[in-house]
Amino acid sequence: MHFSQSVAIIQSQVGTIRGVQVLYSDQNPLGVDLVINMPQDGIRFIFDPVAQRLKIIEIYNMKLVKLRYSGMCFNSPEVAPSIEQVEHCFGATHPGLYDSQRHLFALNFRGLSFYFPVDSKFEPGYAHGLGSLQFPNGGSPVVARTTIYYGSQHQASSSVGAVSCAPLPPLPLACYRQQLHLRRCDVLRSAGTRGLRLHMFTEGTSRALEPVQLALCRVVRFGDSCQAVARALGAPARLYYKHDDKMRIHRPPARRPRHAPPPTDYFFNYFTLGLDVLFDASTHQVKKFVLHTNYPGHYNFNMYHRCEFELAVQPDNKWESVSRALRVCERPVVLNRASSTNTTNPFGSTFCYGYQDIIFEVSPSKGKYTS
Numbered sequence: 001m002h003f004s005q006s007v008a009i010i011q012s013q014v015g016t017i018r019g020v021q022v023l024y025s026d027q028n029p030l031g032v033d034l035v036i037n038m039p040q041d042g043i044r045f046i047f048d049p050v051a052q053r054l055k056i057i058e059i060y061n062m063k064l065v066k067l068r069y070s071g072m073c074f075n076s077p078e079v080a081p082s083i084e085q086v087e088h089c090f091g092a093t094h095p096g097l098y099d100s101q102r103h104l105f106a107l108n109f110r111g112l113s114f115y116f117p118v119d120s121k122f123e124p125g126y127a128h129g130l131g132s133l134q135f136p137n138g139g140s141p142v143v144a145r146t147t148i149y150y151g152s153q154h155q156a157s158s159s160v161g162a163v164s165c166a167p168l169p170p171l172p173l174a175c176y177r178q179q180l181h182l183r184r185c186d187v188l189r190s191a192g193t194r195g196l197r198l199h200m201f202t203e204g205t206s207r208a209l210e211p212v213q214l215a216l217c218r219v220v221r222f223g224d225s226c227q228a229v230a231r232a233l234g235a236p237a238r239l240y241y242k243h244d245d246k247m248r249i250h251r252p253p254a255r256r257p258r259h260a261p262p263p264t265d266y267f268f269n270y271f272t273l274g275l276d277v278l279f280d281a282s283t284h285q286v287k288k289f290v291l292h293t294n295y296p297g298h299y300n301f302n303m304y305h306r307c308e309f310e311l312a313v314q315p316d317n318k319w320e321s322v323s324r325a326l327r328v329c330e331r332p333v334v335l336n337r338a339s340s341t342n343t344t345n346p347f348g349s350t351f352c353y354g355y356q357d358i359i360f361e362v363s364p365s366k367g368k369y370t371s
Contacts, residue, residue: 001175003034003052004271004302006045010036017041024049029296041065048168052294052306055166057148067146081143083107086114105141110152116141173211176203180216180234182273185291185309188219193357195221196289196309198233198273224286226279229268236268236277274307295363298350311358319353319362328355335361 010017019040025032034047042061047054059065067075074089075081086107096107098118105116118141150169171181179202186197197219204214218232230236241264263281267290270276276290292304322328332351351362 001054001172002305003036003047003054004305005175006036006047006054007302010038024296026297034296046166049296050306051168053168053171055149055168059146059148062143062146075143081114082140083116083142084140086143104144111149113147113149114143115145115147117144173203173213178203179237179272180270182275182305182307183215185273185275185307187309187311188221189311193222195219195224195286196275198275200273220277220286220289222286226268226284229277229286233268233270233273233275233277237271238269240267240269242266242278271303272305274304298363319360322360323353326355328353328360330354332362 007022010020017038017040019038021035021037021039023035023037030049032049034049034052036045036047038044042059042064044058044060045054046056046058059067062075062081063077065075066073066077067081069089072089073079074085079085090109090112093107093109096105098105103117105118107114107116149166151167180200181202182198182200184199186199188194188197197217200216200218202214202216203211206212220229220232224232243264265281265287266279268277268279274292274294276292277286278288278290279285280287291307291309292300294301294304294306330353332353334349335352336349349364351364353360353362
């Protein structure tokens with residue numbers, strides 16, 4: 001599941017789920033996991049920082065949740081999640097692992113791990129697993145933390161501020177929601193930028209009328225009509241008309257309108273593709289593409305999915321290396337976004353650098369470009 005889909009589900013339960021926190025690293029947002037923390041429920045959702053898809057569900061306060069497996073309750077106010085209760089519910093598994101630094105014993109099943117706090121005096125007896133140890137009456141350890149993940153095993157980080165080593169699952173079919181999703185975007189350049197080649201996938205049906213993944217490849221170019229773009233990419237998620245042109249002051253005087261303002265240009269917004277397509281109001285032809293990296297801390301973060309485009313640079317490269325490779329020497333234009341209802345922007349301004357027919361928007365504090 002994508003980060004934005006998870007946020008939308010939580011927002012739909014605003015009266016039930018409260019006190020939600022979004023955690024990310026301001027200094028290294030692509031090297032540290034994205035986290036949605038729900039302290040009132042004792043649950044933490046951990047997302048891959050680059051793909052921005054859910055990879056681990058962590059339950060760190062077992063007293064706040066009720067858990068069942070195959071109709072059998074193994075954690076509730078009435079049922080303590082002891083080692084005996086877990087083995088009774090899930091069956092046998094391989095001997096667990098002991099973390100001597102945190103004094104935790106990990107019992108691993110496929111896609112699931114339980115962590116038991118155990119006194120260090122029992123450490124020499126862990127060769128045969130936790131169940132082989134003898135505890136006094138009522139002294140059997142209970143689960144302190146549970147992690148749910150994709151695959152057979154993962155290595156959990158000791159803190160939120162690190163990447164948890166877990167395999168990244170593919171996007172489930174249930175999350176497609178009849179929308180196009182982007183696998184890769186190739187920027188077509190030959191003596192200038194010509195257009196985009198989008199490698200996408202969506203939900204289709206097999207001969208047995210069962211849902212399957214359907215791969216698509218479409219090309220959109222500058223000068224294409226709005227009908228051609230809609231035919232290639234489908235109807236946009238939103239149609240947005242530009243209210244004003246804040247860059248008109250930078251135009252040469254000969255290109256500035258002298259009389260009545262011209263018709264309003266408009267965007268096709270494709271949020272799950274991380275793409276905006278701008279059309280000229282007079283010709284109704286493509287005049288600009290906007291590729292979004294959905295960078296944490298950006299003003300538009302969580303509005304778009306991440307666009308994995310391929311140019312001479314990658315979307316997760318630092319601007320220092322990008323500008324050196326492309327030899328970008330122009331001074332930037334400072335862009336400060338603010339809505340009409342709230343004039344404050346907690347994320348600060350960004351810099352826009354021009355290179356031939358491409359504009360890079362760069363976050364100055366992190367040195368990454370955002371679109």
